[in-house]
Amino acid sequence: MNTMHTDGTVSIHVNGEHRRVFAGLTLAQLAEELGLAAEKVAVERNLEVVPRSTLGQVPVEDGDEIEIVHFVGGG
Amino acid sequence: MNIATPVTSAATEDTWTVAGKTFRSRLIVGTGKYKDFAQNAAALEASGAEIVTVAVRRVNVSDPKAPMLTDFIDPKKVTYLPNTAGCFTAEDAIRTLRLAREAGGWDLVKLEVLGEARTLYPDMVETLRATEILAKEGFKPMVYCVDDPIAAKRLEDVGAVAIMPLGAPIGSGLGIQNQVTIRLIVEGAKVPVLVDAGVGTASDSAVAMELGCDGVLMNTAIAEAKDPVMMARAMKLAVESGRLAYLAGRMGKRRYADPSSPLAGLI
Numbered sequence: 425m426n427t428m429h430t431d432g433t434v435s436i437h438v439n440g441e442h443r444r445v446f447a448g449l450t451l452a453q454l455a456e457e458l459g460l461a462a463e464k465v466a467v468e469r470n471l472e473v474v475p476r477s478t479l480g481q482v483p484v485e486d487g488d489e490i491e492i493v494h495f496v497g498g499g
Numbered sequence: 500m501n502i503a504t505p506v507t508s509a510a511t512e513d514t515w516t517v518a519g520k521t522f523r524s525r526l527i528v529g530t531g532k533y534k535d536f537a538q539n540a541a542a543l544e545a546s547g548a549e550i551v552t553v554a555v556r557r558v559n560v561s562d563p564k565a566p567m568l569t570d571f572i573d574p575k576k577v578t579y580l581p582n583t584a585g586c587f588t589a590e591d592a593i594r595t596l597r598l599a600r601e602a603g604g605w606d607l608v609k610l611e612v613l614g615e616a617r618t619l620y621p622d623m624v625e626t627l628r629a630t631e632i633l634a635k636e637g638f639k640p641m642v643y644c645v646d647d648p649i650a651a652k653r654l655e656d657v658g659a660v661a662i663m664p665l666g667a668p669i670g671s672g673l674g675i676q677n678q679v680t681i682r683l684i685v686e687g688a689k690v691p692v693l694v695d696a697g698v699g700t701a702s703d704s705a706v707a708m709e710l711g712c713d714g715v716l717m718n719t720a721i722a723e724a725k726d727p728v729m730m731a732r733a734m735k736l737a738v739e740s741g742r743l744a745y746l747a748g749r750m751g752k753r754r755y756a757d758p759s760s761p762l763a764g765l766i
Contacts, residue, residue, distance in 0.1 A: 439557040459563035466555075466602035473597045491557065493598050497539060497568055498554025498584050499529030499669070499718025 434486035445484060452479040455492065465494045513742065515713045517691050518607055518639035518660040520578070524549045525708070526738045527580065527693065529718025533727065536571035542721055543572060546731035550578040552609055552716065554585070555599045574603065580641065582609040587622070589629035596638060608633070609663070609695075611643035619669040619696075623650050627657060634658025643695050646676075648683040655690055662688050663716060666707065667697025670719045674703040678710055685711040701730075701737035708741025709749070 433444045438458070445454060451474055455462045467474045468491040474482055484490065514521050527550045533539035543551060551572060559565055581599030583592035589612060596608045612629055614622035621644050633640045634657060641661035642654050651662045664684055667673035674697060675681060685692045691713035698704055698717045707715045715738055724730035 439560050441560060458558075458560055460558055464567065464569060464602075465558055466598040468594075468598055471594070473601050476601060491598070492560070493555050494558050494602060495553040495568055495574075495579060495581065495599075496556045497530035497533065497536075498582055499531045499552055 434484060434488075436484050436486070436488040436490055438490045439492060447486075448483050450480055451482045451484065451490070454484060454490070455479065458492070460492065465492050467492050513746070515691055517641065517713075520607065522549045522578075524735075524738075525714035525742060526704075526734055527552065527714060527716040528721060528731070528734075529716070530568060530572065531718050532722035536566055536568060538727060539568075539722075540571045542727045542731040543577065544731075545728045545735065546721065547735045548577075550580050552580045552582045552718065555581055555583075555595050555602065578607070579603055579605075580607060580609045583611050585613070586611070587613050587625075589625045589632065592625075592629045593632055593636075596633060596640075597636075600638070606637055607639045607660070608641070609643065610640040610659075621645055621665070623647070627653055630654055630659050631657040641693070646680040646684065648680060648687050651684045651692075652687060655688060659690060661691040661693060661713075663693045663695035665696040666694045666703065667699075669696040671697055672699030672720055672723075673697055674699050675706050675710075678706065681707065681712065682710045698734075701733040704734050704737040705741035705744070708738055709744050711745055714738070 432447055434447045436443055451467050452462055462479055467479060470489050514523055515525060524547045526546055526548045528543060528546050528548045529552045530539055583595045586592040586595055592610055592612050599608060610629055612622050612625040614620045623645055626644060630640050630642055639660040641663055642659040643663045644650055644654060646664040654662055662684060664681060666675035693714040693716050694707040694712050695716040698715060698720045704715045721727050721731045721734060
């Protein structure tokens, strides 16, 4: 099913928030666009962890559920 | 004539090892509830801890430049122990730790699967299930659990690298409620045992160590003290004192008095 929008963007969710990004954007580019240092975060795409070494190769697809996490204070 | 031989530090080096990593400090501290990161880092310094627990949470996409824990506590100098706080099922905990492993690049983790929000008591059925799956995936889970010697054995059987029974509910500061079960767990375990949760003040830490625990893990007792940095130092000293007392072997208990001064030669 091709649900790409006519303006060349796809619709995804990042940490629960809806976003529209250009089709073909890789996860590494997405992190950069969000101002995040890829070496300090971990990325999950549709419930699968994406190894950091492959973030530059994995493009986002329409409907993706992306989670980007890091370490915060906790007990 | 050599009267007193100074005890070398090598002779007294008392370390503990979990999943192949050796540590000198027997105190593990949390990184939650502090006023700010600077206070947290100062308390860590005063505690002498070599391991800190951390949580795994979504980055703030709307404010990516906000200060981060890693800017204040260097993961290259201090071992980050990612936890699964807030997870109520094995699946949630496993998902969290898979991400933690990717974020940090190491396998040593703290597993906690909670049963209910009110008591934050562990759900041992889910905890056992998660421990087994994580161990099979190559994780080294240090496991928060109930103070039940049989459950502790089961956890060890399925791959827990450390048993971490609660002394009292998380964040309660009530101290060790059942010294007998903690002692039974220590006696039965082949992996390190650390009291995790319930410590309120220094003497609670000393009690845990006197019972033979390998270490103590705490967050709130330090973070919610009026002076967290001073309390961190108190905890460091209490853990060391308790450990020394355990190693020294305490005197037996008597039901009545026994004089310390000789009775002979009394005028």
